[in-house]
Amino acid sequence: MTTTGAPALVRLGIVSFAHHHNYGFAAGALTLPGVEIGTVWDEDPAIGTAAADQFGTTFEPDLDNLLARDDIDAVIIGSENVHHARHAIAAANEGKHVLCEKPLATTVADAQAMVDACERNGVKLQTAFPVRFTPSTVALRKAVRDGVIGTPLAVAARNPGTCPHQWFVDPALSGGGAVMDHTVHVVDVLRWIFDAEFTEVYAEISTRIHDIPVDDTGLLMMKMSNGLPVSLDTSWSRPGNWPTWGGVTIDVIGEEGVLSLDAFADVLEVAETRNETFTWRPTDSVGDSEMVRGFVDAIRNDTSAEPSGLDGLRTVQVTLAAYESARIQAPVAIAY
Amino acid sequence: MTTQATHQPAPPAELAARPVRFAIVGAGGMGATHAIGIKDDPNVEIAWTVDLDLPRAEQLAHKTGAKATSSMEDALADPAVDAVVIALPTSLHRNATEAAARAGKHVFCEKPIARNAEDGLAMVAACEQAGVTLMIGHVVRFFPEYQRIKEILDSGELGQIATVRALRTNPPVQERSPWFADVEKNGGVVLDLMVHDLDTLCWLLGDVERLFAQGLTYTEAQPRRDYAMASLRFRDGAIAHVESSWAHSTHRTSIEIAGQYGLIDFSSDNAASLTIERTVALSDKLDRPARVYSRPAVVSPQQRELRHFIDCLQSGEPVMIDGHAGVRAITLANSVLDSMRTGRPVFFNEDGSVAA
Numbered sequence: 001m002t003t004t005g006a007p008a009l010v011r012l013g014i015v016s017f018a019h020h021h022n023y024g025f026a027a028g029a030l031t032l033p034g035v036e037i038g039t040v041w042d043e044d045p046a047i048g049t050a051a052a053d054q055f056g057t058t059f060e061p062d063l064d065n066l067l068a069r070d071d072i073d074a075v076i077i078g079s080e081n082v083h084h085a086r087h088a089i090a091a092a093n094e095g096k097h098v099l100c101e102k103p104l105a106t107t108v109a110d111a112q113a114m115v116d117a118c119e120r121n122g123v124k125l126q127t128a129f130p131v132r133f134t135p136s137t138v139a140l141r142k143a144v145r146d147g148v149i150g151t152p153l154a155v156a157a158r159n160p161g162t163c164p165h166q167w168f169v170d171p172a173l174s175g176g177g178a179v180m181d182h183t184v185h186v187v188d189v190l191r192w193i194f195d196a197e198f199t200e201v202y203a204e205i206s207t208r209i210h211d212i213p214v215d216d217t218g219l220l221m222m223k224m225s226n227g228l229p230v231s232l233d234t235s236w237s238r239p240g241n242w243p244t245w246g247g248v249t250i251d252v253i254g255e256e257g258v259l260s261l262d263a264f265a266d267v268l269e270v271a272e273t274r275n276e277t278f279t280w281r282p283t284d285s286v287g288d289s290e291m292v293r294g295f296v297d298a299i300r301n302d303t304s305a306e307p308s309g310l311d312g313l314r315t316v317q318v319t320l321a322a323y324e325s326a327r328i329q330a331p332v333a334i335a336y
Numbered sequence: 337m338t339t340q341a342t343h344q345p346a347p348p349a350e351l352a353a354r355p356v357r358f359a360i361v362g363a364g365g366m367g368a369t370h371a372i373g374i375k376d377d378p379n380v381e382i383a384w385t386v387d388l389d390l391p392r393a394e395q396l397a398h399k400t401g402a403k404a405t406s407s408m409e410d411a412l413a414d415p416a417v418d419a420v421v422i423a424l425p426t427s428l429h430r431n432a433t434e435a436a437a438r439a440g441k442h443v444f445c446e447k448p449i450a451r452n453a454e455d456g457l458a459m460v461a462a463c464e465q466a467g468v469t470l471m472i473g474h475v476v477r478f479f480p481e482y483q484r485i486k487e488i489l490d491s492g493e494l495g496q497i498a499t500v501r502a503l504r505t506n507p508p509v510q511e512r513s514p515w516f517a518d519v520e521k522n523g524g525v526v527l528d529l530m531v532h533d534l535d536t537l538c539w540l541l542g543d544v545e546r547l548f549a550q551g552l553t554y555t556e557a558q559p560r561r562d563y564a565m566a567s568l569r570f571r572d573g574a575i576a577h578v579e580s581s582w583a584h585s586t587h588r589t590s591i592e593i594a595g596q597y598g599l600i601d602f603s604s605d606n607a608a609s610l611t612i613e614r615t616v617a618l619s620d621k622l623d624r625p626a627r628v629y630s631r632p633a634v635v636s637p638q639q640r641e642l643r644h645f646i647d648c649l650q651s652g653e654p655v656m657i658d659g660h661a662g663v664r665a666i667t668l669a670n671s672v673l674d675s676m677r678t679g680r681p682v683f684f685n686e687d688g689s690v691a692a
Contacts, residue, residue: 153555153561153563154550154551154565156565156577156579158501160594202548202567202681204548204569206573206575208496208497208498208499208575208595208596209595216498217498217499217575218575219575219576219577221549221550221567223550227555229550229551229565231550231565231567233499233577235498235499235594237498237499237594237599238594238599239597239598239599242599253561253563253581253583253584254583255557255561257585258583258584258585329546329681330680330681331679331680331681
């Protein structure tokens with residue numbers, strides 16, 4: 001732990017921009033003192049070179065070289081879902097700390113192997129859940145815990161979005177559609193707010209909106225170990241011309257009232273005539289930088305990185321149980 | 337017991353030529369709303385107000401120019417009465433409807449049709465046998481936003497429907513009307529509020545194939561609070577989330593429908609087209625917020641649903657919400673309660689009955 005004013009330097013390598021979130025995470029990292037992006041890798045040299053220019057660093061065409069470099073302390077992985085495990089385990093074996101895009105993996109075995117590899121190599125594994133770091137979500141957690149609405153009784157949540165297309169709709173790369181993409185954020189946030197696990201899920205999952213080979217419509221009815229019933233809509237139901245990407249809302253119904261989170265409601269409405277656009281632009285977006293700050297602080301101070309790999313693993317278990325429930329048309333118990 | 341009408345209802349042509357004469361059975365909140373809503377209609381005469389609490393019947397009679405009685409038999413025995421409005425607690429709907437049908441009176445019955453499908457089907461049979469019209473007061477279909485949504489869905493503008501969210505909240509009801517909270521008798525928030533959206537969604541999307549629900553109805557939170565969430569899967573494949581609450585601070589409704597080609601979103605919060613904001617309290621006795629939202633575009637849907645009932649009596653056309661629609665809604669609502677209690681999904685046959 002540093003004792004002077006300047007924090008110890010943490011040098012990041014960015015592994016893949018397949019997931020657009022990694023642009024936000026890289027930009028967030030650069031706002032932090034004592035954080036450098038040492039190099040970036042992407043399977044596509046054109047994307048990698050452009051990203052290197054954007055973030056003022058170099059493009060490394062060989063991932064093994066990146067992972068072997070002594071001047072890289074940690075990686076942020078944003079590859080396609082099915083590649084997370086391979087990339088994270090390789091990084092861990094080279095002694096790099098890992099911040100990995102969600103979902104952590106597309107199978108429980110992969111997620112467990114990532115957790116094990118990082119533990120074995122003594123490196124941090126953090127799952128990229130930026131919603132936890134949005135100020136409104138932090139405030140929701142505090143309000144629930146302060147008893148603002150008395151005893152919490154039930155939760156109705158939604159994480160709808162526009163369809164991301166590209167590799168997200170290729171099951172061989174994404175492992176699933178809207179339910180794979182959007183279950184984990186809210187599940188993570190609720191586990192964190194209530195210190196409780198999800199024990200059961202019933203789900204309706206379908207492809208109703210887009211002509212794609214993965215699901216775009218999902219509704220999960222879940223139970224938590226503290227007895228709370230929870231519903232979650234994960235659908236890619238926002239039309240392409242919706243003014244923003246989607247959103248996260250969580251209503252907590254309590255004995256003495258209701259708390260309603262609309263995590264990304266703090267926006268400017270902007271109508272622009274030259275491109276005929278109407279968009280909602282966030283007044284601030286500190287979630288990404290705060291999440292990366294948590295990661296580098298955990299590295300510097302050798303504390304646990306949160307949301308952890310185990311947090312990521314738990315959310316994957318809930319997601320896969322939802323798919324199983326939809327298949328058998330019955331509730332599925334989740335065993336840990 | 338056969339239900340042979342003791343009195344034949346007047347044919348539409350006769351009803352079209354003179355005011356339709358009503359008995360209001362139940363002079364509580366809804367009975368009064370209906371009576372006052374139609375009393376100035378030149379096509380309507382309110383002949384009787386009925387309530388076991390005679391002073392309450394008299395009070396409403398005084399406002400509507402009717403005669404008051406504590407016995408429904410008085411009103412049903414009056415050959416001048418054409419139709420009854422039944423605004424009684426749910427558990428009394430069946431007996432009152434059967435008695436009205438036997439007396440040859442058309443029936444407008446508040447929702448839900450009955451406590452269970454069996455009672456509802458008996459009401460349908462009694463009215464069919466007696467040749468009288470039965471309409472159920474699923475008033476949500478008469479709110480302008482839902483009618484407009486129905487037009488848009490029917491036009492095909494949104495293509496295949498993917499997912500629907502319907503929300504309906506009220507403050508805790510137990511303090512206001514304790515009889516409501518008796519789940520055995522009245523079904524709690526599911527039979528009070530969710531039944532509205534269950535009817536409306538079937539009207540918009542067709543029949544339900546299966547459902548799953550969870551909530552507070554069978555927990556210790558009852559009777560202080562009630563809250564329910566249901567997942568519906570329609571026969572055509574659409575998925576819906578229906579949320580009903582007696583745990584919020586205000587009345588609020590919303591509905592969002594996402595389809596292949598777009599999305600419709602309505603929230604009563606956003607639709608408040610007139611807001612009154614006062615800096616000085618209207619009265620120190622009133623514990624009310626200083627901001628009051630209103631929707632002047634909503635002209636008494638209760639009045640419009642009764643107007644539709646009267647139009648049908650006068651034209652002989654079928655009513656928009658018949659007893660079968662009422663039975664469908666109560667079957668779904670009771671299945672929501674069953675699913676909450678058992679933790680299992682409920683599946684339905686093509687005819688709408690619960691699959692074994």
